[in-house]
Amino acid sequence: MFYWVMKTIFIGPVVNLLFRPWVKGMDNVPATGPAILVSNHLSFSDSIFLPLAVPRPVSFLAKSEYFTGSGIKGKLTAAFFRLTNQLPIDRSGGAASEAALRAGVKVLEGGNLLGIYPEGTRSPDGRLYRGKTGVAKMALQTGVPVIPVAMIGTDKVQPIGRRIPNIRRIGIIVGEPLDFSRYAGMENDRFVQRSVTDEIMYELMRLSGQEYVDVYASTVKDKMAAARKASKTAESRSAAVRLPHAETPETGVGPGTRRRKGHKEPGEVTIIGAPGTAAEAGPAERGPGQSGGEKSGEAKETQRGA
Numbered sequence: 001m002f003y004w005v006m007k008t009i010f011i012g013p014v015v016n017l018l019f020r021p022w023v024k025g026m027d028n029v030p031a032t033g034p035a036i037l038v039s040n041h042l043s044f045s046d047s048i049f050l051p052l053a054v055p056r057p058v059s060f061l062a063k064s065e066y067f068t069g070s071g072i073k074g075k076l077t078a079a080f081f082r083l084t085n086q087l088p089i090d091r092s093g094g095a096a097s098e099a100a101l102r103a104g105v106k107v108l109e110g111g112n113l114l115g116i117y118p119e120g121t122r123s124p125d126g127r128l129y130r131g132k133t134g135v136a137k138m139a140l141q142t143g144v145p146v147i148p149v150a151m152i153g154t155d156k157v158q159p160i161g162r163r164i165p166n167i168r169r170i171g172i173i174v175g176e177p178l179d180f181s182r183y184a185g186m187e188n189d190r191f192v193q194r195s196v197t198d199e200i201m202y203e204l205m206r207l208s209g210q211e212y213v214d215v216y217a218s219t220v221k222d223k224m225a226a227a228r229k230a231s232k233t234a235e236s237r238s239a240a241v242r243l244p245h246a247e248t249p250e251t252g253v254g255p256g257t258r259r260r261k262g263h264k265e266p267g268e269v270t271i272i273g274a275p276g277t278a279a280e281a282g283p284a285e286r287g288p289g290q291s292g293g294e295k296s297g298e299a300k301e302t303q304r305g306a
Contacts, residue, residue: 002083003057012052018167023053025174034108034144040204041117042155053172059107060115064088101134108142119217126155128210129217136196140187145177150207173207
């Protein structure tokens with residue numbers, strides 16, 4: 001009931017008015033029976049635009065972080081995802097991911113539509129990345145058709161990190177169903193799983209026009225995060241060793257400065273008898289038999305006689 005009310009009364013009309021989505025190939029979605037909708041993932045808003053465009057309810061496998069947020073925003077997000085029949089998927093792998101896939105299989109066994117992003121996370125740069133084999137496992141196990149869906153322009157509406165979306169038109173292209181019944185009984189073969197996944201990703205590339213990169217998007221994101229961290233660390237170290245701009249050299253030190261009397265630059269040699277030194281008045285300048293002390297005494301006598 002909540003899903004229908006939100007779609008037809010509240011969210012649906014507003015989205016259609018503001019973003020004016022254009023849709024091609026929606027008749028490829030079966031009116032009844034189970035099917036898997038596989039989509040490229042450019043933006044958080046993909047999980048809003050696609051279910052609103054499909055006439056039937058769609059249950060999406062969404063990352064578990066959407067269901068465990070804290071604060072008012074986190075709790076509202078978790079409530080919205082649960083009330084719209086979204087299923088949490090743990091992307092850490094192993095038993096946790098297998099449990100999420102079993103939940104998806106139950107949706108299909110109930111005759112419903114299941115939505116999934118085979119890339120596993122949003123594209124960090126608008127390109128299409130290598131798909132994970134979870135979608136192939138479910139398709140081979142249940143034998144249901146796989147319907148490729150290309151989201152167009154949603155990364156411009158809400159790029160990663162942007163909370164308030166840009167108002168602009170988006171598009172949705174639905175491709176023809178993919179049938180993998182030829183692999184019946186081979187659902188546990190890893191090579192078959194990879195072959196099915198690659199075929200799905202090829203169709204998404206063809207429909208979306210995206211450049212394909214045969215690397216997991218999560219790997220690229222980890223490298224980008226590590227590069228940002230390294231850059232910040234380097235900047236912090238550089239700032240720590242940089243001298244303050246207000247610091248000035250001491251008086252009489254450095255080129256072009258006036259030297260104080262008696263000041264020597266580091267490494268400068270003092271020459272005895274050179275002008276300006278203490279030995280400047282040498283014996284050659286004194287009278288015969290006169291010392292420096294005798295000269296001083298005569299000067300003092302002269303001053304008294306005056």
